[in-house]
Amino acid sequence: MSHDHIVSPKLYLGVLAILLVGTALTVAAARVDLGGLNIVVAMSIAVVKASFVVLYFMHLKYSHRLNWVFGAAAMLWLALLIGLTWTDVAARLIE
Amino acid sequence: MATLVHLAFLAVLQQGLPIVPERASSVAKQIDYLYYFLTGVTLFFSALIFSLVFYFAVRYRQRHPDERPQPIHGSLGLELLWSAIPLGLTMVMFFWGAHLFYIVRTPPSDATQLYVVGKQWMWKIQHPEGQREINALHVPVGRPVKLTMTSEDVIHSFYIPAFRIKMDVLPGRYTELWFTATKAGTYHLFCAEYCGAKHSGMTGWVTVLEPADYEAWLSGAPAGESLEQAGARLFRQHNCHTCHEAGPTSRGPSLQEILGKQVRLASGETVVVDEGYLRESILQPNAKVVAGYESVMPTYQGQISEEGILQLIAYLKSLTRAERKAQP
Amino acid sequence: MSDQATTLAPQFDDLAQQKESAIFGMWVFLVTEVMFFGGMFAGYTVYRYRFHEAFTAGSDHLNLLLGGVNTAVLILSSFTMAMAVHSAQLNRRRALIVFLVLTMLLGSTFLGIKVVEYSHKFHERLVPGPAFHFDGADPQHTQLFFSFYFAMTGFHALHMVIGVALLAIMTGFAWRGRFSAEYYNPIEVSGLYWHFVDIVWIFLFPLLYLVGHHG
């Protein structure tokens, strides 16, 4: 089952460019006052950047399905940890 | 060893060992009923499983070493049945428990307000009339009592088994507990959250008195100034009034009738003024400044004790009440 | 260069199984790492929401330029790491070594800049502890911000140090010709780790340096 997918350096360069542009965009977006949306924009850009790293640099796009499952599980559990902790915090703020 | 067991059982027989604690609050009986229901479910299923295991073990014991019984792969119907029955039972438990929990956590608005400060290793209690108690709490029968509690050091937990209530007492935050005592008597008060060396010594007695006895106790106990008076004294002593007098030029917001109100902060957010916010504003005055005022108030951290802060809060509450009374 | 006998561990049936296990193993390990940082992220989000003003004030005292440059440096190092794996896949030993060394250099640059930032904070008395001093509205909660800043970037830097050490070992192996187009699992696995550390920073940067807006 050894099917190493060899990604071309051009694609890597493209990803690099996207990541650098993304960084610039993050900084630029922080200079605009969007109120509560600032954090949403910043995190969205970070998620996009991280996805590019995961998919191309880490070869997940060409990888075994199992690796996808575990990567997704990590994200899901992180969401559970933060989300359920927040049920307490948010409710305490409302009460 | 055998002697110990023997002694233990003798003791049980002689003393008629109680298995349910005394019941002395308005919620105790309801919680006991829920407890009996849970106990019933537990006994039923434990007995069921124990006897099935025992019965199968005897009935189907191996009679010949080579016997190989017919395999049974399973039964979807049975699986669904023994998933659905527990699910149904637990949902009953959930709603029943949540309903009572809501009652236990929601103090009635006419409750008498008492203040509790926990510290390693004692409970300090202040009555609105000014009586102070240590490791003791006197309350009347039939009147709802609300405790606002905080800790000077680590986490404690205020626990009265006869009332079936418990609440952690945290440093840096107020928690609430309420009850209506229903039976005169003395009951254990425990600290239930491990808090250090003398944790098991952080106990006391709750004395529930008939209303007349309670009045007698109130007038007999040395009261000194009431909580509001003590708060008012602190208010002047720390010169709070110089900035917080109502008036167009005052440097701080007026404190008349603020409890329970929403205020806008300088940051644009709004907060409801509750005990926690008042406490924070005394200790970290500049964390949440009301809109239209400068961050000029100094911190009173280390200058006013937790009990002092509670007295101030009682005083500020009285301002709110006084205003309400003044209005027809 | 390397034959089956020296690269195939006895518990595996063939190289393909060994490689899949190694790569899958690293992914599983990274799940653990996500949760490790996740605990701090959970705490940080709670406090950041609750003490927004104080956290913004603290964030304003971070050096956005240095943080931004460091982000770029780390992204660049991820690129060179990807190229190192690429070189290994094509059996280019020299390029592999060059890219590994470049990655280490970029990683060290990141750590160097981090040291500069830390020393600034030290001089400005922004390191949490008894010596902490901050002239703001709510110094207590700003100190909390810096507690998180140092805990999170500190654990991240620790991962960087481990990463650089790992790559140094890999460079040694590459130098001795341990790898081939058939067998380069350690390079690929080290790459996964390196990219993960990069991703952590991609989130840390906006969370720590860009709280609130920087008008």
Added chain:
Amino acid sequence: MNAAPPAANALPKVHYLNVDYGIRSWLFTIDHKRIALLYLGSITLFFVLGGLFATAIRLELLTPAGDLFESETYNKMFTMHGVVMIFFFLIPSIPATLGNFLVPMMIGARDLAFPRINLLSWYIYTLGGLFTLFAILSGGVDTGWTFYTPYSSTYSNTNVMATAVGVFILGFSSILTGFNFIITIHKMRAPGLTWFRLPLFIWAHYATSVIMILGTPVVAIAIALVGLERLFHIGIFNPALGGDPVLFQHLFWFYSHPAVYIMILPSMGVISEIVCCFSRKKIFGYSFVAFSSIAIALLGFLVWGHHMFVSSQSMYAGMVFSILSFLVAIPSAVKVFNWTATMYKGSVMYNAPMLYAMGFIGLFTMGGLTGLFLSTLATDVHLHDTYFVVAHFHYIMVGGALMGYLGGIHFWWPKISGRLYPEAWARFSALIIFVGFNLTFFPQFILGYLGMPRRYHAYPEEFQVLNVMSTAGASILAVGYAIPLIYLFWSLRYGPAAGPNPWQAKGLEWQASSPPPTHNFPETPVVTEEAYEYYPGAEADRV
């Protein structure tokens, strides 16, 4: 295969135990079976240590007045009992010993995927253990195993730092064990061994491993932050510096509740194996038992807030956590019913492992059901932090996890050592343990409902009778544990040789010789049937 098959009931000439001699051959071994034995030795030492602390606790509680130890000493006793038993015995118990030994054998592999990491995990365990031992010897620690802040981070002046470092390090040994199992189970199963032919022991260990890798890092970071608070006086959990002590409880229980399932799930796997073997029957409802392990592992992560109903956690969060807690009861109930149903129309034998298994089923049922009292919001308000909780989790961890562990050790002892243990003694001690256990912990349910708080050094006199019963039970329990320790050692030398499959059990591990050779199987086995095919008709299509 050997040219001449070994005579019936003689040990094979060469096996993993005698293939190499000397201390180095053990300390540098990468054989999963030898590493399992290294772990077995270490956790037994810690079990004895934890047992000594338990003895001290029970002796102190014989009288209401705190007259045997100073309160400071007593607090250290229960803290170290908890830390040692949970982190150094229960969490590694079955996975690191039986799991390490059996996971590769049951799936027909020569070893785990990463044997060196497996050895590393034992060294990490040992290092963590040394730190903790150092903490104990240099004065002990008194925070309770829960390390609640701000007591642990600011107020306790005992050796919290060394203990925290010990537990932090130990976490990584647990992570590495889980990590190794996941990859091994995914990638190294023998040909023909599909997921639904796996023994349920493997399913249980897979579920356990998932919890280990997802949960452990969170407690590691929580404890690391407590350590940083002590070192640098930062205030993440310290309200005096603006932090939130309840956040620590969230992070702590995010791991420590699922950790209960780390302790109980492997035991459930053991019980599935034993019940099938000694009922000579296929498990009833294989897929339900298998998936219930996974369901427990996943749902187990959603319920941690039920430890915090009275912690000042918001009322609504309490309700969310309460209903989720009830959901995790369902898969546990399903397991109990399926084990019981497996015995129905079986051919039940009364060997010692089966006695442990039957004890497990009953006691786990009681432990699980009493857990419902604590998921129910209103009753938990009263019962939280009382002896009811202590009784409940001892029913799960001692009546459940430890019973399963002992059952498993007996069941696979012939495979591990190549020799049989003395059956009569084993049945006798299983009985003693069952009786002693119930006498120790049942009175504590009543104590709890009467309102006796846990972690109390001295207590009101009316609680004495029940405490005396509990201490009396503990003394019986101690005897029950001592007996197997003695006869298992004895059997290592004097026990009769067992042969490859003394129980005529199914499963790949029983196809290897006892004790097995270093790489387990002379050639990779091929699997053609489901697990637990005891009925001979199914054997016909076997190659």
